[in-house]
Amino acid sequence: MQNEKAISRIREGGILQGPDQVESRLKQLQETCGFRFAPKAEYALIASCFNSYLEPADMTALRKLLDHYNVDYSLLPKEYCCGDPFYLHAIDEQHEGDLEQADTLGREFLDQNIKQTGELGADKLLVYCAGCDLVLNRIKTDSSLEIIWHPTLLSQLFKGGKLEIEADYYAGCHRYRRALMGDTPDLDSVVAALNRIDGLHLNHLDSSLCCMNPDQLETLAASVKSHIVITPCSGCSMFLRKALADKGDYRIFLLSEVLWAAIDQHQL
Numbered sequence: 001m002q003n004e005k006a007i008s009r010i011r012e013g014g015i016l017q018g019p020d021q022v023e024s025r026l027k028q029l030q031e032t033c034g035f036r037f038a039p040k041a042e043y044a045l046i047a048s049c050f051n052s053y054l055e056p057a058d059m060t061a062l063r064k065l066l067d068h069y070n071v072d073y074s075l076l077p078k079e080y081c082c083g084d085p086f087y088l089h090a091i092d093e094q095h096e097g098d099l100e101q102a103d104t105l106g107r108e109f110l111d112q113n114i115k116q117t118g119e120l121g122a123d124k125l126l127v128y129c130a131g132c133d134l135v136l137n138r139i140k141t142d143s144s145l146e147i148i149w150h151p152t153l154l155s156q157l158f159k160g161g162k163l164e165i166e167a168d169y170y171a172g173c174h175r176y177r178r179a180l181m182g183d184t185p186d187l188d189s190v191v192a193a194l195n196r197i198d199g200l201h202l203n204h205l206d207s208s209l210c211c212m213n214p215d216q217l218e219t220l221a222a223s224v225k226s227h228i229v230i231t232p233c234s235g236c237s238m239f240l241r242k243a244l245a246d247k248g249d250y251r252i253f254l255l256s257e258v259l260w261a262a263i264d265q266h267q268l
Helices: 004-013 019-032 056-068 084-093 098-119 130-139 150-157 175-181 187-194 214-223 234-244 255-264
Strands: 043-046 073-075 124-127 146-149 161-169 197-204 228-230 251-253
Touching: 004 019, 004 098, 019 056, 019 073, 043 098, 056 150, 056 255, 084 098, 084 130, 084 175, 098 130, 124 130, 124 150, 130 146, 130 175, 130 234, 146 150, 150 187, 150 255, 161 255, 187 197, 187 255, 197 255, 214 234, 234 251, 251 255
Parallel strands: 043 073, 043 124, 124 146, 161 197, 161 228, 228 251
Antiparallel strands: none
8 A cells, every 4th residue: 555645745745755854855956956836948947845955066066058158948837746656666565556556646647747837838857866877767648748867868969078086986776667668767878978978987886786785785886996986866965875874985976966066177
């Protein structure tokens, strides 16, 4: 059985946190990260429920990149959660009917986002979170709606930069997406963009190791060779930070921060 309280919070407030946290999230997105609302836009930005708190530096860098490349975007007036937590619950718990309920909820919430996207005159959803990208691609039925994970767009726009650093790269195992979709997000675009940075030397970590499995996370953390780790997934970044917190001066970055540093010519 899915979490009825969580479902009610989303229906009322749009986000998983519920209506009491809507104002705080919007303040974080606008004042801390600098994202904007617009009456019309080419892209509707799906910012996710929590990532403006979990990854404010990377989301700020994404906003700077969107401005740098003159991308015409807007936040949604009332973004609805994609429903990713319900899929994670369904896969982990294996209760009969939970996956079907997750699909139903995901479509209900996506319909709300699609309605607002249409009101913006947009036909593209620009998605920050890999989990949102998973769910939206699973349940999308409107063939005219283009769903773009933000690394895909950034790789199309980014022509090159310079960073004199060595870093480890962890693509993530994306086991939930593999279970639900049989594929991964657009990791090729992530690597393609990173490979255009002069002076960036990458050591690829074992992406079959799952950061959500404590034993595998310990093995993954022990394999890190550099003091900078790059990953395209905010969930992976969260678990890696926790695993490396007491092991030394390790820093975890997502793609937007790395690309913006390469363009802006500042060190990570």
